Every structure is written in structure tokens, then in C-alpha cells.
Amino acid sequence: MILAERMSHLGTETAFEVLAKANALAAQGRSIINLGIGQPDFPTPENVVEAGRKALADGHHGYTPANGIPQLRGAVAADIHRRYGHEVDPDLIVCVPGGKVTMAFAMLIFGEPGAEILYPDPGFPIYRSMIEFSGAKAVPIKLHESAGFAFSADEVLGQINERTRLIILNSPANPTGGVVPRSEIDALVAGLEKHPDVAIMSDEIYSCMTYEGLDHVTLLDYPSIRDRLIVLDGWSKTYAMTGWRLGWGLWPSKLAPLAAKLAVNTHSCVNAATQYAGIEALEGPQDAVASMVEAFDRRRSFIVQRLNQLPGVSCVTPLGAFYAFPNISGTGLSSGALQNRLLEEAGVAAIAGTSFGILGEGYLRFSYANSLENIEEAMDRIGAWLTDNA
Known part of the structure; x- marks a missing residue:
């Protein structure tokens, strides 16, 4: 072969x-x-498990829309508003079987030979793997132990060139537990205004897990990049649902149809009953x-x-x-x-x-x-x- x-x-x-x-x-x-x-x-949580059981008993056994059932996408949009105060269009949310799918879709949309994608190092290993699989060059963003494993905005901006298509950010981070301070994110976003063709994927899967009184800084707080921002989050970590395989991506309006098309071509849709469990996780007791x-x-x-x-x-x-x-x-x-x-x-x-x-x-x-x-x-x-x- x-x-x-x-x-x-x-x-x-x-x-x-x-x-x-x-x-x-x-x-x-x-x-x-x-x-x-x-x-x-x-x-x-038992209420989430019971919602999955009920969905199966109620006959939710078939295909669903590729981007997720409307009720689930609406629950995600409502949760984003509850947590961050931002209004988002549920039609820009694509629900997928786990967080890796959103990152893989982003790499496939932007990565090709001759392109460069920046990713955190040390960082989640699938970033580099999928970047290189796409044909793009993986360019590491150094995370500094002395800064609690945060990046330097100036260093990141200095790595951007005409081949840069996408920057991947992850805070709170795997594997370091690092949280990037708002000041560095402010500086990075300000600098990105000079690079309007560079997209950003913010992996916020650990968004509910911050300590010492820190609030999570979501990239949704920055209107100047919303038209090129992909936000990745999901249920696996927050609700102890790793095996349920359920995540979501919030995509810019130009990219959401492409992500949905990739979903059709790869996995068709997320498990139907799992989606109802996901609704209960977001709308039920926390x-x-x-x-x-x-x-x-x-x-x-x-x-x-x-x-x-x-x-x-x-x-x-x-x-x-x-x-x-x-x-x-x-x-x-x-x-x-x-x-x-x-x-x-x-x-x-x-x-x-x-x-x-x-x-x-x-x-x-x-x-x-x-x-x-x-x-x-x-x-x-x-x-x-x-x-x-x-």
C-alpha cells in the first residue's frame, strides 16, 4: 500500500x-x-445523565443537524451571555464530538503548504500534529515559566509574517495550568489590528477552572477581532463529560458554514442523546x-x-x-x-x-x-x- x-x-x-x-x-x-x-x-452530574437517558427513552435516535440541534446551540449562546455578557448568534455555533474537532477544522480551513500557524509550546500536542497534517508549518509560541507560563505579546507579534494564517491561544492552558494575564492579551489584540488577515483560535476548554479569584478572560471581550475569532469550548472538563464527546466552536460568519460542511463530511452530526444531556448541563444546576x-x-x-x-x-x-x-x-x-x-x-x-x-x-x-x-x-x-x- x-x-x-x-x-x-x-x-x-x-x-x-x-x-x-x-x-x-x-x-x-x-x-x-x-x-x-x-x-x-x-x-x-446525575441530572445530566438522566437527561441523556430520557432522550434515549423519548426516541432521539436519529440524525440531527450537522451543526447541532437548535435547542443546544441556543443553550450555548445563552450560556455565553450568562457568563460573559456577550450576545452571539446561535447559527454561528457548531457543536461537534469533542474539542479536538473544532481545532482540527480550524487547521484544515487555514493550513496548507506554504502557510504558517502559530501555536503555544509547551502546549496541547494535537495543535502541532494537526497543523503539520494540514501541510502548514507549525511555529511555536514560547510560554515563559517566569511569567507563569504566559506568552509575551511582543514576541508573538514579532513572529507574524505574510505566511501567517492562524494563531492558536490556550488559557487556562494544558499542560502548564498557566493563565495569560489580560494585559498581555490586550497588547496582543492591539498588535493584531495591524494584521487583519490573521485569524485567531482561542481554546477556552478550561474556562471554568481558574483560581485565586481570577476571572477567565475570553477573547470574545475584544470586538476588533470578532470577525476572525474562533472560540473553542465544551462540556468535557467543566461537566466531567469526557466520554460523552461534546464540544462547541463559535465561528465567524464567513467560517461557520465551512465548519458545518466539514462536519457533514466527517462525522455527520453529534450523538443525538448526548446533545440533550448537554442542554441539561448548561441549563441545570451548576x-x-x-x-x-x-x-x-x-x-x-x-x-x-x-x-x-x-x-x-x-x-x-x-x-x-x-x-x-x-x-x-x-x-x-x-x-x-x-x-x-x-x-x-x-x-x-x-x-x-x-x-x-x-x-x-x-x-x-x-x-x-x-x-x-x-x-x-x-x-x-x-x-x-x-x-x-x-
């Missing part, structure tokens, strides 16, 4: 590989604590969300304190999402080596920083979407291993 050359550019998500290896070790009887996978350890974020906040404080007590490790305090991204360069081991040895010898799964880009060397990602008891035991194991292997 002769494969398309573009398949050689398609990457993967290492977290799933580490998960498989951790599960295999656990199946052998090993005690494994998984701080690698990035999904809430809470169940989907108590479960608040409780989950409060639990993450307690774990965040604990894991950062413990990481900073480990020999050769330092960790800035993440202000969003549910990840810590400690600097492990003081251990003398590469990110990949430490990832593998902690799993195989200490029974703790974490993800090498290099899984998130070339600038991730010297870091590990820990997900604190796990119990305090497990996090404490994991830190004890890592501390003992580092002491024994210093």
Missing part, C-alpha cells in the same frame, strides 16, 4: 500511551497512581461544577507545596485547569527518562514535558484530577525514589 505523505506528519497524544502502559502494569498487580491522564475524576473546582483548588495547593519539597524539582503555581508543570531539570534526568522511571520503578504515572513540544524538555506534567490521598501517596513515592536515586 502507498500511504498519503501527510500521514507521516500526524502525531499522537502521549497521555493515552502512558495510560495504556499504566493500566498494563496495574493488570500485572502493580500499584500504580495515575497523575497522567487529563480528565476529571468526578462522575457526570453546584457540581463549583464543588469540583473547589476540590481541584485544594489539590492544586497541596501538590504544588509537595512538588516544591522534592529534591531537584521546582514548580510555579498554576492558576487554571488541573495541571501542575514542575521544572525537573535539577534531577539531572531528561523528561522522558524521569517519566518512564517514575512509572516503572515508583508506580507513578506522569507525562514528560516533551510530549507537549520541544520547549517542554526539563518538565513533567502532573494532573491533580485525582484524590488528595492518591496525590499524597504519589508525592511520597516520588520523594523516596528521588532520594534513593540522587
